[in-house]
Amino acid sequence: MNYLLLRAANGKKTERTPVWLMRQAGRVLPEYRKLRLKAKSFKNLVQTPELSAEATLQPISAFAVDAAIIFSDILVVPEEMGLPYTMIEEKGPVLEKTIKNKKDINRIKIIDEEGISYVNTAISIVKNELNNRIPLIGFSGAPWTLFAYMIEGEGSKIFSNAKKFLYTQPALAHDLLDKISKSVINYLVAQVKHGAGIVQLFDSWAGILSPEQYQEFSIPYLEQICKKLSTMVPVIVFAKGAFSSLSDIAILPSSVIGLDWTMDINLARKWSKGKTLQGNLDPCLLYADYKTIEKKTIEMLQRFGSHHHIANLGHGLYPDTEVGKVKCFVETVKGFKP
Numbered sequence: 243m244n245y246l247l248l249r250a251a252n253g254k255k256t257e258r259t260p261v262w263l264m265r266q267a268g269r270v271l272p273e274y275r276k277l278r279l280k281a282k283s284f285k286n287l288v289q290t291p292e293l294s295a296e297a298t299l300q301p302i303s304a305f306a307v308d309a310a311i312i313f314s315d316i317l318v319v320p321e322e323m324g325l326p327y328t329m330i331e332e333k334g335p336v337l338e339k340t341i342k343n344k345k346d347i348n349r350i351k352i353i354d355e356e357g358i359s360y361v362n363t364a365i366s367i368v369k370n371e372l373n374n375r376i377p378l379i380g381f382s383g384a385p386w387t388l389f390a391y392m393i394e395g396e397g398s399k400i401f402s403n404a405k406k407f408l409y410t411q412p413a414l415a416h417d418l419l420d421k422i423s424k425s426v427i428n429y430l431v432a433q434v435k436h437g438a439g440i441v442q443l444f445d446s447w448a449g450i451l452s453p454e455q456y457q458e459f460s461i462p463y464l465e466q467i468c469k470k471l472s473t474m475v476p477v478i479v480f481a482k483g484a485f486s487s488l489s490d491i492a493i494l495p496s497s498v499i500g501l502d503w504t505m506d507i508n509l510a511r512k513w514s515k516g517k518t519l520q521g522n523l524d525p526c527l528l529y530a531d532y533k534t535i536e537k538k539t540i541e542m543l544q545r546f547g548s549h550h551h552i553a554n555l556g557h558g559l560y561p562d563t564e565v566g567k568v569k570c571f572v573e574t575v576k577g578f579k580p
């Protein structure tokens with residue numbers, strides 16, 4: 243398929259820069275709020291393929307982006323491994339049980355080659371509806387980020403329990419990271435078999451590890467996943483806050499490096515070994531007026547240059563962003579002539 247986004251991901255020249263947004267599905271659209279009410283709960287929305295397929299497609303009509311991303315959550319992986327979560331309104335996810343010791347790790351199951359069936363079904367529905375217009379992005383949390391939630395049990399600014407585990411029980415940490423990585427590989431391969439044309443790994447909590455810890459507890463697991471998935475589709479590694487680990491990320495067998503807005507584009511170009519870069523506007527820019535959004539978007543596009551770039555924000559859209567401002571960002575990218 244001659245998809246613009248996949249060509250850019252594969253390092254080919256493109257007639258314009260492709261664009262999508264992290265967290266484009268849900269959050270800012272009034273039609274998403276309606277669907278969310280109809281589904282009763284976030285989990286029900288995620289687990290009902292017809293509904294999650296609809297949530298996936300909403301931003302395609304609303305924003306005319308160059309890719310769809312399957313509507314789901316990174317926490318479906320810990321849940322499938324035996325740690326169910328509840329999504330608490332205004333707070334976020336809370337896991338009912340957490341991992342504390344070896345016994346807990348032994349009890350955890352590895353997701354098998356079937357992957358997660360409701361995600362597979364949602365992907366098949368979306369793939370059919372998209373009718374090859376744009377590619378579908380599959381995703382998973384990266385092992386370190388999933389590990390952080392599995393130990394901590396909820397969101398946190400510092401994840402001190404998860405980090406304590408790395409310092410006090412490093413061998414056990416590796417055992418758990420290994421089980422998570424095997425699960426992620428099977429989960430993502432199943433997504434690709436059902437129609438995902440590219441996958442993104444969200445290492446949202448990369449930035450709280452030292453470069454040495456990132457090298458020990460994240461990179462080897464990203465490597466295992468990229469090695470397998472790259473034989474099938476392009477892989478995007480988005481490690482938020484991991485600027486000092488970019489040169490390690492650059493040598494992974496993956497195609498695209500996601501950048502957050504704190505990362506310097508010129509330095510990233512130097513360290514990224516010619517890989518395609520994705521990003522990286524501050525999601526808060528979309529609170530500014532239209533003129534400022536246009537100006538900053540164009541400046542970003544000029545800094546990245548006209549090739550080897552997928553335009554995106556540097557993290558997910560914030561829920562209180564105006565729909566018109568999102569459209570302004572997308573249209574500015576699409577109308578840009580270098």
Ligand code: CP3
Nearest residue numbers: 264265266267268269311312313314315316334444446558
């Ligand atoms: O990109 C997309 O549009 C696809 C959907 C998607 C969701 N979550 C839906 C969602 C994706 C890719 C995610 C990934 C995710 N989930 C990450 C990694 C990306 C990142 O933001 O760093 C993380 C850390 C999570 C865990 C998570 N899910 C949290 C902390 C929360 C609560 C706070 C928040 O962001 O709203 C969620 C809930 C969530 N996941 C919502 C959506 C649309 C909002 C829930 C609702 O509808 O009420």
